[in-house]
Structure formats: C-alpha cells, structure tokens
Amino acid sequence: MSAVAAAEPAGGAAEPAGGAAGPDGTVPGHAPGGTTAPISTICGRMPMTRQISVGGVTIGGGAPVRVQSMTLTKTHDVSATVAQIAALASAGCEIVRCAVPKTEDALALRKIVKLSPIPVIADIHFNASLALKAIESGVAAVRINPGNIGGPDKVALVVEAARKAGIPLRIGANSGSLPKHLDALAQKDQAEALVEAALEEVRLLEQLDFFNFKISVKSSNVPTMIRAYRLLSSKVDYPLHLGVTEAGPPTTGAIKSAAGMGALLIDGIGDTIRVSLTADPVKEIEVAFDILKALHLRERGPILISCPSCGRDNVGVESLAVEVETRLKQYPEAFEVAVLGCAVNGPGEAGDDDFGIAGGRDVGFLYAHGRVLKKVDSEILIDELFSEIDRWIADGMPRPKRLKMAKSAALAMAEMSAIPLD
Numbered sequence: 001m002s003a004v005a006a007a008e009p010a011g012g013a014a015e016p017a018g019g020a021a022g023p024d025g026t027v028p029g030h031a032p033g034g035t036t037a038p039i040s041t042i043c044g045r046m047p048m049t050r051q052i053s054v055g056g057v058t059i060g061g062g063a064p065v066r067v068q069s070m071t072l073t074k075t076h077d078v079s080a081t082v083a084q085i086a087a088l089a090s091a092g093c094e095i096v097r098c099a100v101p102k103t104e105d106a107l108a109l110r111k112i113v114k115l116s117p118i119p120v121i122a123d124i125h126f127n128a129s130l131a132l133k134a135i136e137s138g139v140a141a142v143r144i145n146p147g148n149i150g151g152p153d154k155v156a157l158v159v160e161a162a163r164k165a166g167i168p169l170r171i172g173a174n175s176g177s178l179p180k181h182l183d184a185l186a187q188k189d190q191a192e193a194l195v196e197a198a199l200e201e202v203r204l205l206e207q208l209d210f211f212n213f214k215i216s217v218k219s220s221n222v223p224t225m226i227r228a229y230r231l232l233s234s235k236v237d238y239p240l241h242l243g244v245t246e247a248g249p250p251t252t253g254a255i256k257s258a259a260g261m262g263a264l265l266i267d268g269i270g271d272t273i274r275v276s277l278t279a280d281p282v283k284e285i286e287v288a289f290d291i292l293k294a295l296h297l298r299e300r301g302p303i304l305i306s307c308p309s310c311g312r313d314n315v316g317v318e319s320l321a322v323e324v325e326t327r328l329k330q331y332p333e334a335f336e337v338a339v340l341g342c343a344v345n346g347p348g349e350a351g352d353d354d355f356g357i358a359g360g361r362d363v364g365f366l367y368a369h370g371r372v373l374k375k376v377d378s379e380i381l382i383d384e385l386f387s388e389i390d391r392w393i394a395d396g397m398p399r400p401k402r403l404k405m406a407k408s409a410a411l412a413m414a415e416m417s418a419i420p421l422d
C-alpha cells in the first residue's frame, strides 16, 4: 500500500487501534467525546478522518466542521492584530491564521498568542527559520508548504520543532503555486496535479514519522477544487482544510465558496473551512456559518427563511424580512423563523419552522411550530412575533410534536380570516 493510501504510517508502522492516540497525538477515525465547541452549538458527524487538535480545538474524526479565518493586519502590529482576532472570535471564528513574512512578525506572535481568545496558526512560506521562531512563540499550529520551505532538511527541522511542541502542521498545495515538475500534469488535469503535490508533501512528513497534520488542495476554480478534494479524500484519512482561493468580493466569493465547499461537505468531506473573501474577515465567518447552517452541519443563532415575494405580496415582504432579520441578530439561540408575503401558502411554507409570519394588507398571521397561532393587526405583527419568540425561549424552547393539520392550509386561513381581531 502506498504510504498515503489509508494514511498508513510509512515504514509499515502499525496504526494505533481502537481510537487510541497515534503518533503525535492524532487519533485515527476517532469519534470525539467532549469536543471543544467554544462558541456555537455543534452538530456531530460521522468520523471519516483521523483527528488532530489545534490548541484544543479538535479537527476531523467526527468533530464539528471548524470555522477559521486569517487576519489582514501586519502581524507585528500586535494591538491591531489582537483587535481583529477579537472581532473574529466574537463572530464565531474558532481558529485564526496570521501571516508571518518577517522575523518581527514571528516574534510578535508570542504576545498575540497570549492575548488571543482562539488558537493562532502561523502562516509561513519560504523560510524555515520563521517557522521555528513561530513555534518558539507558542503558536497552536504552523501552515507551511514543504515544497518551498528550503528542501527536505529544512522540512525535517520544522517537523522536529512541531513534534517537540506537540502541535500540528497544515500542509498542502494551491493552484497558484504548484511545483514546476508537475507542470505537465497540471496542464492535463490541475486537480490531479494538486493532489499529487499534496501527496508528495504527505510522503515527506510520513517518512519523518510525523502524522499530525491536515491538508488543503485549494484552487480558485470551483470544479477543480471539488475534484481535487474528492480525489484526495479517497487516498488519505488526514483531516482536510477546505477553501476556494481568491474567491472574490463578498457576493461572488460567498457563492463560489458555498458551491465548492457545499458539494464536498454534504458528502462528509472537509473538517475545517476558510471562506476567502476580499472583505473584512468577519464577513468570512458570517458566510462560513451560513454555509454550515444551510447544510445543517452547525448551529449558530437563528435561521431566517423568507419568500421571494410575487404578485400576491400585499405587505412588502422584503422590508418585513429585513426588519425581522435585524432583530434576530440579537439572539444567540438556534431556531427558525419564516417570513412570508401572504397567507396563501402560510401554514404549509412555515410548517417546518419554529415561528412564522404571513403578511397581509391589514392583518397578518402568526404561526408557531406548524400551527396558526393568531391573526394580528399588520402594524404589530413583528412585535407579536418577537413576544412569542421571547416567551418560548423563556419557557426553555419546547418543540411540540407536529400534528398533521386536520384542515387544509387554505381552509384554516379562511376560518381564521373570519375571526375578528382582538
């Protein structure tokens, strides 16, 4: 078997069995009990990879898909960097990466690591001594490209330092920096070239008896990125870090990231994600959680469902949805609210959600847990919705068993319409 197939350690060394910690603390196929979930509710996953830990945040092996981002500040500007990390952490970021192009950046990491509320990864290219300094500064992991760090001897130095510090590495290839010797393969199939470049790095680390790492094979081309990760996932059981590189400004970047990562995550491929946007990195965290929430992989705050509107909309559903969305931002609890422009499909459309409103010219309807709760004057519809939500949260968020509606939605609406307002 190839050194990377099924991630068997090089040299035929036996993998640890039964979920015991393996070399460098990784746990093959380990389903975590008590995973670290510092901010949002977590959704368990089937373990498909071994597990690593970045500063106590578990990655792979059944842990929730972790959300990370990267600071845009000069890393040696400690106060600016720490302020940005704090903003990212408040938004739900679980791991942060900082660029380390100079010695002053590597040295600044010592303070940043102490002040950061989340684990810090040093992002290093070309310079092994910066990686060593970053590890001395106490980072939780180092991202290197073993192909450009100065040869196998330098890779061995970084690996030894990481082993001694008990921290993992992130390795992997990027469509913008494939090694020269893979040019021909890249022209034939860039996804295959990405995977081959990553596997060469994997083999290098395995030959050093080091298995504590995660891998990325990023591309700005979404179909290429999807094929590369699928291929890589079929060959190794190391945790995978997903990303679409240079995804673009917020709207384009969010769509490309959702398409690329969504296709993989829904198949269980991917253990940690970074949405790369040309924007404030806090936006990356919001988009990352939106992707994970849409796939039901993570929960973080309420989910708003709203109809697209049509000629039946007598209320202006867009402004209704914007107001509800704004007020929902204050809630850390995970629940679903539907906003509909009319009552035609109200109970049906809102039936799966915890709460819903359907607007009308003068009166609207309020739903809860698949049932019509009340008919309300349109002017106070949103206030009534939030009163009900607050009451429900205060009661412990009970979710009653959904009963099949005895009457059709249209009939229920017609009956409710006949009842005068209180």
Ligand code: SF4
Binding pocket: 307, 308, 309, 310, 311, 312, 313, 314, 317, 340, 341, 342, 343, 344, 345, 346, 349
């Ligand atoms: S809920 Fe009503 S307004 Fe909204 S799209 Fe459906 S029919 Fe149109």
